Amino acid sequence: NAGVTQTPKFRVLKTGQSMTLLCAQDMNHEYMYWYRQDPGMGLRLIHYSVGEGTTAKGEVPDGYNVSRLKKQNFLLGLESAAPSQTSVYFCASRRTGTTGELFFGEGSRLTVL
Amino acid sequence: DAKTTQPNSMESNEEEPVHLPCNHSTISGTDYIHWYRQLPSQGPEYVIHGLTSNVNNRMASLAIAEDRKSSTLILHRATLRDAAVYYCILKKGGNQFYFGTGTSLTVIP
Numbered sequence: 318n319a320g321v322t323q324t325p326k327f328r329v330l331k332t333g334q335s336m337t338l339l340c341a342q343d344m345n346h347e348y349m350y351w352y353r354q355d356p357g358m359g360l361r362l363i364h365y366s367v368g369e370g371t372t373a374k375g376e377v378p379d380g381y382n383v384s385r386l387k388k389q390n391f392l393l394g395l396e397s398a399a400p401s402q403t404s405v406y407f408c409a410s411r412r413t414g415t416t417g418e419l420f421f422g423e424g425s426r427l428t429v430l
Numbered sequence: 431d432a433k434t435t436q437p438n439s440m441e442s443n444e445e446e447p448v449h450l451p452c453n454h455s456t457i458s459g460t461d462y463i464h465w466y467r468q469l470p471s472q473g474p475e476y477v478i479h480g481l482t483s484n485v486n487n488r489m490a491s492l493a494i495a496e497d498r499k500s501s502t503l504i505l506h507r508a509t510l511r512d513a514a515v516y517y518c519i520l521k522k523g524g525n526q527f528y529f530g531t532g533t534s535l536t537v538i539p
Binding site: 321348350352357358359360361362365367373375376407409416418419420421422423424 | 464
């Protein structure tokens with residue numbers, strides 16, 4: 318099993334450009350999450366989804382949009398990238414239920430110049 | 431606002447037990463306590479979780495205070511492969527996992 322796969326793994330953008338990060342999971346998990354991690358900080362929740370067609374805001378949603386058109390995919394979009402969005406982005410998924418653990422991807426490193 | 435508080439760093443000698451503390455004074459009755467660890471250049475991986483009672487698994491033990499305002503992750507015999515950042519997390523509302531800033535564990539050979 319591939320688990321949770323993030324693409325791309327690295328990307329450099331100029332300020333104002335747009336891009337989409339793709340997260341794909343093959344475990345038939347209901348829940349999916351996008352986090353960002355900045356140096357010296359833990360992971361902060363951007364958006365999450367509890368099922369196909371649903372999304373919700375996390376701690377730091379501003380400047381990001383998400384979509385969950387298919388159960389296995391969770392897309393994170395930056396419409397107009399800013400240097401403050403330079404970060405490592407992690408996607409995670411988990412099954413339903415109170416004891417489901419998070420499975421993370423390997424991360425996507427984004428630099429905005 | 432920080433939901434969990436952990437020491438920034440800790441050191442342990444190899445093959446000795448390690449106790450990693452976490453404070454979560456604002457925990458609610460339905461919040462689960464999760465621990466994850468992150469190796470360099472990797473995504474976090476699950477270690478253990480609990481609600482009220484102490485928990486054991488093949489990786490570690492989790493000791494939860496009676497008032498649930500603090501918990502301790504116990505690695506029984508630290509190995510060099512256990513060097514990582516350990517995150518104490520509250521799972522709130524059934525869906526949302528809030529990470530703290532984590533404890534960077536150094537294992538000394």
